[in-house]
């Protein structure tokens with residue numbers, strides 16, 4: 211096994227790494243660090259949890275250390291683009307940790323907070339800018355920063371940036387950086403749009419892949435519980451009340467759903483916090499802080515928290531609702547079993563989610579172990595309930611839902627169908643296109659259209 215000292219990193223960086231207690235580089239670090247120190251462009255296919263942040267941050271710091279010149283005003287030597295504010299904060303924390311024995315200046319440029327302190331930080335020039343694309347583009351337009359002297363560009367979690375609709379912005383941003391730059395692209399998966407981005411903006415990149423996203427980490431004990439939609443919340447309380455649950459993330463499909471589940475848990479006496487794209491930056495930071503320091507043991511989140519968030523000691527991940535995109539399942543459950551620990555991932559699956567479950571099992575190549583009732587048993591109960599309700603509706607002289615009446619679809623347990631359409635745009639309960647208010651909010655949303663869904 212390789213040692214950090216063999217990779218060609220400078221002494222102050224090696225000292226910081228050993229101060230963190232790392233003895234050996236992770237597989238991605240062992241391959242990526244020498245390639246980046248050699249000046250190559252690079253595509254890294256890796257999920258969070260593999261040590262990918264240090265894999266690009268350590269060589270980047272090495273370059274900054276070797277370059278004695280000060281950054282020019284309003285410029286940066288290295289730019290790291292990330293999809294979310296949380297990941298920006300996490301990356302900046304890593305840079306501070308690994309760069310603590312050297313002088314590297316950095317600025318975090320994200321939406322949801324006042325731009326003026328960022329403008330001031332950028333004015334004198336910094337070594338490293340960590341940015342979400344929307345806010346960076348604002349600063350570029352206003353002339354608060356320019357990228358004509360940037361030598362290194364990193365795109366972290368590129369596929370999540372694609373999901374959030376950032377690719378056009380990224381293309382514009384990369385287009386503003388001199389072509390002589392070194393470009394690093396990290397992504398958990400390689401959809402064709404990311405391939406195209408790499409082809410257009412990377413120069414003969416080395417390609418390094420570790421643990422593809424379709425293979426959930428083996429240390430995770432995965433299972434599924436078939437449950438009627440209306441019974442999910444009570445089942446959640448019972449799952450989370452188990453003494454083995456130290457710290458849990460519960461994933462919902464919608465922001466509204468996250469708030470509802472959070473309220474239900476609070477009522478049941480389980481301290482929880484909600485994290486999603488409708489929360490202000492302050493609320494999001496508070497929720498993460500309370501979860502990190504153990505003040506609340508449950509975080510209820512949309513997929514915004516499925517990537518990048520590195521919190522140790524998450525013993526359980528509950529998929530309260532299955533994600534529309536099977537890859538998201540892999541990202542979600544990857545929040546547990548980090549740093550070699552084991553973890554438990556429990557999926558709740560109601561009758562409307564069977565196809566989503568099949569998609570997940572196809573992607574991962576694994577059948578989830580069933581805990582509790584088999585779907586057939588439940589089906590009977592659902593149909594009975596559906597028939598009963600239809601009879602009640604008929605008695606009341608109302609027009610019941612046809613699907614419920616013939617017992618084919620819909621649990622009839624107050625289940626909310628997804629308010630997100632397949633194109634990622636939020637829809638009203640009846641599937642109607644969003645009207646004025648959402649459109650207006652969109653303007654203030656750093657992540658644009660798709661962010662409304664998370």
Ligand code: AMP
Nearest residue numbers: 232234235236258259260261262263264
């Ligand atoms: P990342 O994939 O960048 O989110 O990193 C996942 C976790 O692994 C972080 O908590 C890092 O502190 C930790 N880590 C990174 N590199 C190493 C290493 N070489 N040895 C042990 N832990 C590491």
